[in-house]
Amino acid sequence: MNATMPAPNTFASQDPCAILIVGAGPAGLSAALAAAPSGRSIVVLDDNPAPGGQVWRNGAGAASPGPLQQLQEALARYPHVRLCCGTRVVAAQGSQALLLESANSAWVQGFEQLILCTGARELLLPFPGWTLPGVTGAGGLQALIKSGLPVRGQRIVIAGSGPLLLAAAASATQAGAHVLRVAEQSTWLHVAAFGAGLLRWPNKLAQAATLMHRAYRCDSYVVAAQGDACLQSVQLRQGAQTFQLDCDRLAVGFGLVPNVELGRLLGCATKPSAQGHLALQVDGQQSTSVAHIFAAGECTGPGGAELAMAEGHMAGLATLGKKPAAAHLHARARWQDFAYRVDQQFALRPELRTLARTDTLLCRCEDVAYGSVAACSGWNDAKLHQRCGMGACQGRICGAAAQHLFGWDAPSPRPPLSPARVSTLSLASEDTQALS
Ligand SMILES: Cc1cc2nc3c(=O)[nH]c(=O)nc-3n(C[C@H](O)[C@H](O)[C@H](O)COP(=O)(O)OP(=O)(O)OC[C@H]3O[C@@H](n4cnc5c(N)ncnc54)[C@H](O)[C@@H]3O)c2cc1C
Missing domain, CATH: 3.50.50.60 (FAD/NAD(P)-binding domain)
Structure with a gap:
C-alpha cells in the first residue's frame, strides 16, 4: 500500500467499496473474514501501522500472535479484501463516505455498508x-x-x-x-x-x-x-x-471506554455501558440504528477479544443478510456473560472520584485544572468557558473522566475526529459539497 502512495499532501480518490470496516482488531478482521467469501469488495482500515488492534499489537519485527496470523493468512486468500493500515478516519462525508488520512495521502472512501469495529480506550482518572x-x-x-x-x-x-x-x-x-x-x-x-x-x-x-x-x-x-x-x-x-x-x-x-465517536457522528444510537460510558447500540445481528451500518467488538461495550471475534463474525455475515450458526450465537452469549462478570466484580469504588485536588489537571491537552471545571454545570459549560476537551485528544481522555467524576453527558463528537492536515480538511469541504 505505502509503496504506491502519492507524495505527501496530494490526494487520491478511491472507488467506493461494498463493505468498509473501520478497525483491524479481532472484531474487524473477523468481520472481514466472514464477509470475504461473498466476493464483494472489502476495505479494512486502521490507524495503527499494523493490524491486530489493542490485544494483538506487536512491535516491528516481532512475530504475529497465533490468532492474528491465522486471520491474516485466511484473509490473504481473498484479493478483493484490502487492508489499509496507518489510515485514520477524520470525518464522515454524508452517510455513505468517510474522509480518510494517512501519512502520505487523504481521500474520501465511499461504501455501501459500514462495519464499525473501533474498539475501546482506557479510562484514565x-x-x-x-x-x-x-x-x-x-x-x-x-x-x-x-x-x-x-x-x-x-x-x-x-x-x-x-x-x-x-x-x-x-x-x-x-x-x-x-x-x-x-x-x-x-x-x-x-x-x-x-x-x-x-x-x-x-x-x-x-x-x-x-x-x-x-x-x-x-x-x-x-x-x-x-x-x-x-x-x-x-x-x-x-x-x-x-x-x-x-x-x-x-x-x-480503570477499565475501558468504548470508542463511539465515529458511530455517533454517523447518527448511530448509543446505550450506557456497565460503567456508565456510552457504547454503540446493536441488535442481535450487530446492526446499529442506521440501516447500512453495523458495529462489533468493544465499541459496543468492553468484553475481550473472544467476544469481539464472535461479534465481528456476525456483523460480517449480517452485511450479506446471512444468519450465524447456533455455535456462534452460543459463543457470543458465553462471552457476553464473561464481560458481565468483569463489569460486576471490577466496579469502581467511589473513593476514586475524590482523589483529584483543585490544582490537579483534568484536561492535560489544555492544562485545565479539576478545580476550574468542578463547578461547571456540564460538559458544554466546561468546554466553552474553560477550554476543557479542546485539545488534541478532543475530550477522549478528560471527557470520559468528567463523565465518571461528575456524571456529565459524554462530549458530542465533532469533525475532525482527530487532528488532521489543513489540506485534508479542505478536501472534506469540497467532497461534502460534491456528495450532498
Ligand atoms: C490499551 C489497551 C491494551 C489492551 N491490552 C489487552 C491485552 O493485553 N490482552 C487482552 O486480552 N485485552 C487487551 N485489551 C482489551 C482489547 O481491547 C480487546 O480484548 C480486543 O482487542 C478488542 O477487540 P476490538 O476489535 O473490539 O478492538 P481493538 O482491538 O481495540 O481494535 C480497534 C481498532 O480500531 C482502530 N480505530 C479506532 N478508531 C479508528 C479510527 N477513527 N480510524 C482508524 N482506526 C481506528 C484502533 O486503532 C484499533 O486498532 C486492551 C485494551 C486497550 C485499550
Whole structure:
C-alpha cells in the first residue's frame, strides 16, 4: 500500500467499496473474514501501522500472535479484501463516505455498508501527579513496551482495575522490569468471586493462573504520584494503610471506554455501558440504528477479544443478510456473560472520584485544572468557558473522566475526529459539497 502512495499532501480518490470496516482488531478482521467469501469488495482500515488492534499489537519485527496470523493468512486468500493500515478516519462525508488520512495521502472512501469495529480506550482518572513524565495508562505502558520502549531494570507500579493490569504486568516483567506492585482497587472478595467464576471459562482460568503476579494486591489504589521533573514515587492506599513506593514508572488504567465517536457522528444510537460510558447500540445481528451500518467488538461495550471475534463474525455475515450458526450465537452469549462478570466484580469504588485536588489537571491537552471545571454545570459549560476537551485528544481522555467524576453527558463528537492536515480538511469541504 505505502509503496504506491502519492507524495505527501496530494490526494487520491478511491472507488467506493461494498463493505468498509473501520478497525483491524479481532472484531474487524473477523468481520472481514466472514464477509470475504461473498466476493464483494472489502476495505479494512486502521490507524495503527499494523493490524491486530489493542490485544494483538506487536512491535516491528516481532512475530504475529497465533490468532492474528491465522486471520491474516485466511484473509490473504481473498484479493478483493484490502487492508489499509496507518489510515485514520477524520470525518464522515454524508452517510455513505468517510474522509480518510494517512501519512502520505487523504481521500474520501465511499461504501455501501459500514462495519464499525473501533474498539475501546482506557479510562484514565485524575489524581495528584498523574501527568508527571513516567505515568501512563496500564494498557498504554504495555503498548509502549510492545513498540520497543526499554524498561529493563526499571521499577514499575501498575494500578487501577481489571484483568488488563495483569497483562500489563506480564509484558513489563517479560521486558526485564521489576514490577513492585499490581494494585487492584476491587476487593479480595470480588476478585475471588471472579476467579471462582472462571471455572466456566477454562482458558481464562488458565490465563489468569499464568499471569498472576506475586505483587498483586486487592483493595489497593494510587492516591498520588510524586516527583520533581518526573515520577519518583507513588503513594498507595491498601485497606486502611497509606504508604509510599519509590519507582521509575507508574501505569494506571480503570477499565475501558468504548470508542463511539465515529458511530455517533454517523447518527448511530448509543446505550450506557456497565460503567456508565456510552457504547454503540446493536441488535442481535450487530446492526446499529442506521440501516447500512453495523458495529462489533468493544465499541459496543468492553468484553475481550473472544467476544469481539464472535461479534465481528456476525456483523460480517449480517452485511450479506446471512444468519450465524447456533455455535456462534452460543459463543457470543458465553462471552457476553464473561464481560458481565468483569463489569460486576471490577466496579469502581467511589473513593476514586475524590482523589483529584483543585490544582490537579483534568484536561492535560489544555492544562485545565479539576478545580476550574468542578463547578461547571456540564460538559458544554466546561468546554466553552474553560477550554476543557479542546485539545488534541478532543475530550477522549478528560471527557470520559468528567463523565465518571461528575456524571456529565459524554462530549458530542465533532469533525475532525482527530487532528488532521489543513489540506485534508479542505478536501472534506469540497467532497461534502460534491456528495450532498
Ligand atoms: C490499551 C489497551 C491494551 C489492551 N491490552 C489487552 C491485552 O493485553 N490482552 C487482552 O486480552 N485485552 C487487551 N485489551 C482489551 C482489547 O481491547 C480487546 O480484548 C480486543 O482487542 C478488542 O477487540 P476490538 O476489535 O473490539 O478492538 P481493538 O482491538 O481495540 O481494535 C480497534 C481498532 O480500531 C482502530 N480505530 C479506532 N478508531 C479508528 C479510527 N477513527 N480510524 C482508524 N482506526 C481506528 C484502533 O486503532 C484499533 O486498532 C486492551 C485494551 C486497550 C485499550
